[in-house]
Each structure stands twice: as structure tokens, then as C-alpha cells.
Amino acid sequence: MRIGWLGLGNMGLPMAGRLVDAGHEVLGYDVTAPARRAAASRGITVADSVADAVTGADAVFTMLPNGAVVREVLVEHSALVRAPARAVFIDCSTIDIADAHDLHTAAVSAGRRFLDAPVSGGVGGAAGGSLTFMVGGDAEVLATVRSLVQAMAGRIVHVGGPGAGQAAKIVNNMMLGINLAGLCEGAVLAERLGLDAATFQSLAAASSGDSWALRTWYPAPGVVQSAAVNRDFDGGFAADLLAKDLRLALQAGERTGTPLPHATAVAEAMHDLHERGHGGKDCTVLVRSVAGSW
Numbered sequence: 539m540r541i542g543w544l545g546l547g548n549m550g551l552p553m554a555g556r557l558v559d560a561g562h563e564v565l566g567y568d569v570t571a572p573a574r575r576a577a578a579s580r581g582i583t584v585a586d587s588v589a590d591a592v593t594g595a596d597a598v599f600t601m602l603p604n605g606a607v608v609r610e611v612l613v614e615h616s617a618l619v620r621a622p623a624r625a626v627f628i629d630c631s632t633i634d635i636a637d638a639h640d641l642h643t644a645a646v647s648a649g650r651r652f653l654d655a656p657v658s659g660g661v662g663g664a665a666g667g668s669l670t671f672m673v674g675g676d677a678e679v680l681a682t683v684r685s686l687v688q689a690m691a692g693r694i695v696h697v698g699g700p701g702a703g704q705a706a707k708i709v710n711n712m713m714l715g716i717n718l719a720g721l722c723e724g725a726v727l728a729e730r731l732g733l734d735a736a737t738f739q740s741l742a743a744a745s746s747g748d749s750w751a752l753r754t755w756y757p758a759p760g761v762v763q764s765a766a767v768n769r770d771f772d773g774g775f776a777a778d779l780l781a782k783d784l785r786l787a788l789q790a791g792e793r794t795g796t797p798l799p800h801a802t803a804v805a806e807a808m809h810d811l812h813e814r815g816h817g818g819k820d821c822t823v824l825v826r827s828v829a830g831s832w
């Protein structure tokens with residue numbers, strides 16, 4: 539199939555690369571030159587514009603920072619109408635539920651099909667093709683692109699109608715953020731109690747302190763290969779992106795009258811990282827705030 543891919547960052551690049559490996563023709567576009575260069579060396583045909591990337595596409599994926607950018611690319615840059623009528627639009631970014639509803643509506647008005655399909659599994663899951671896709675929209679539309687998405691997925695779950703994928707993702711990431719805070723506090727306390735980091739991590743992974751964050755992101759050097767602490771917290775899942783997800787969860791909490799004190803505390807911690815100039819670093823850089831070791 540011919541695929542248009544918009545947003546070739548930490549997640550978009552390895553995801554689009556999986557489609558290249560599966561034999562699809564992928565035309566990608568990103569606003570930054572380094573992202574375009576990395577895409578070219580991963581076998582993606584680099585387009586000069588949003589319009590070029592989607593021309594002739596059977597499916598268009600977006601993997602962008604937030605809902606405003608997805609709207610800019612699909613609606614203001616006219617990707618929805620530049621792509622052929624047969625194209626299915628699959629937005630894998632994490633965006634607000636209301637934005638996802640608006641994009642479903644805009645797609646329907648343009649005579650196009652749209653799915654909100656945010657993912658979980660991080661950059662490792664993107665590279666390894668083991669992401670969980672949480673899909674909102676028409677199940678029949680998902681059926682038409684399921685085999686395509688499969689090249690990037692460990693699991694594809696149809697959660698419900700428009701916006702349901704984003705609702706699931708926002709709640710998931712709120713829980714991840716709270717786990718992350720516990721992980722960073724636990725890692726520092728364990729170290730200060732004289733515990734060997736690798737021994738403690740494997741013990742906790744087999745005990746009730748286990749979490750995906752503990753297994754994938756343990757924030758002490760040399761314990762978990764996939765952890766950003768081993769790369770000076772570069773790449774991975776930026777603190778600013780987790781801050782965005784927590785904001786979306788807190789807004790949803792307000793709308794539904796749900797008290798979220800723990801998510802509120804982690805959102806404040808992410809805001810603090812941003813203020814210190816570390817918003818672009820992986821969110822596990824929080825461990826430095828806990829340790830007071832900047």
C-alpha cells in the first residue's frame with residue numbers, strides 16, 4: 539500500500555520504518571530537517587510538504603505532538619482533502635478527546651474515514667512492532683486497515699466510538715505518570731538504603747512493586763537497557779509530552795467531577811522539569827529532582 543506519514547519523531551520514525559519493512563511505500567513528512575534526514579536513512583521517501591506526503595495515499599498516519607498540530611496538518615494544511623477519497627486517516631498521537639471528536643467530524647465533512655488510534659509501548663515498542671493500539675471510531679473502518687496496523691502492533695483494541703481510543707490512552711498515561719513518580723522515589727530511596735540497583739529492580743519486578751515503568755525505565759544506569767538514564771535522558775518520552783497527557787487527564791477529571799490528587803502532583807513535577815529547562819528530556823529525568831542532583 540501507499541502510506542502517507544506525518545510526524546517522524548521519536549515514535550513516528552520507528553513506526554513508519556516498520557511499514558517500510560513490511561513492504562509498503564511510505565511517503566513521510568516532518569517539519570524538522572534532522573527528522574527528514576533520519577527518515578530517508580530508514581527507507582522512507584521524504585516528501586516536501588504535507589500535501590505531497592498524502593497525495594495518492596491509501597492510508598495516512600499522523601504521529602504529532604498534540605491536537606492543535608494534528609488539526610493544523612489535517613484541516614489547515616488540507617491533508618484530509620488532498621488525500622484520495624479512499625484514504626483512511628489514522629491519528630496515533632495522544633490528543634484531547636474533544637479534539638479527536640472534532641477531527642472525526644472534519645473527516646466526515648470531507649468525505650473521509652478517520653480513526654483515533656493512540657498507542658502505548660514507548661519507543662522500544664515502536665521499534666519492535668509491539669505497540670498497543672487503542673482505537674476509537676467505526677469498527678468496519680478499523681477492519682480495512684487492521685492488517686496494515688498489525689506491522690506496528692502487539693495488540694489492537696477497538697475501544698469504542700469516536701474519541702474512545704483517546705479516552706483510554708489519557709487514563710492509561712495518567713496511571714503511567716503516577717507509576718513513574720513512585721518509581722523515581724523508590725529508586726532513590728533504595729539506593730540511599732544501600733541496596734544494589736539491579737538486585738532491587740529484579741526483586742521488585744517479581745514483587746508487588748512491579749510496573750511497566752519499573753521494567754522498562756528503571757532510572758539507575760546499567761540496570762535496564764531500554765531506560766533513558768543510560769542515554770543522559772535523551773529520546774524516549776519527553777517530560778513535556780507526559781505533562782500534556784496529565785493536563786488532558788486533569789481536564790477530564792474536572793469535567794467528570796473526579797478528584798485526581800496524585801495525577802495533580804505528578805503534573806506539577808513535570809511542570810517543574812519544564813521550568814528547569816528539562817521538558818525535552820525523557821520524563822524519567824524526574825529521578826534527578828527526587829535525588830536533588832542537578
Ligand code: NAD
Nearest residue numbers: 545546547548549550568569602603631632660661774775
Ligand atoms: P516527537 O516530538 O519526538 O515527534 C513529533 C514530531 O512531529 C517531531 O519530529 C516534529 O518535528 C513533528 N512535527 C511537529 N509539527 C509538525 C507539522 N506541522 N508537520 C509535520 N511534522 C510536525 O514526539 P513523539 O515522542 O514521537 O510523540 C508523538 C506523539 O506520540 C505525541 O502525541 C505523544 O504524546 C505520543 N506518544 C509518545 C510516546 C513516547 O514514548 N515518546 C509513547 C506513546 C505516545
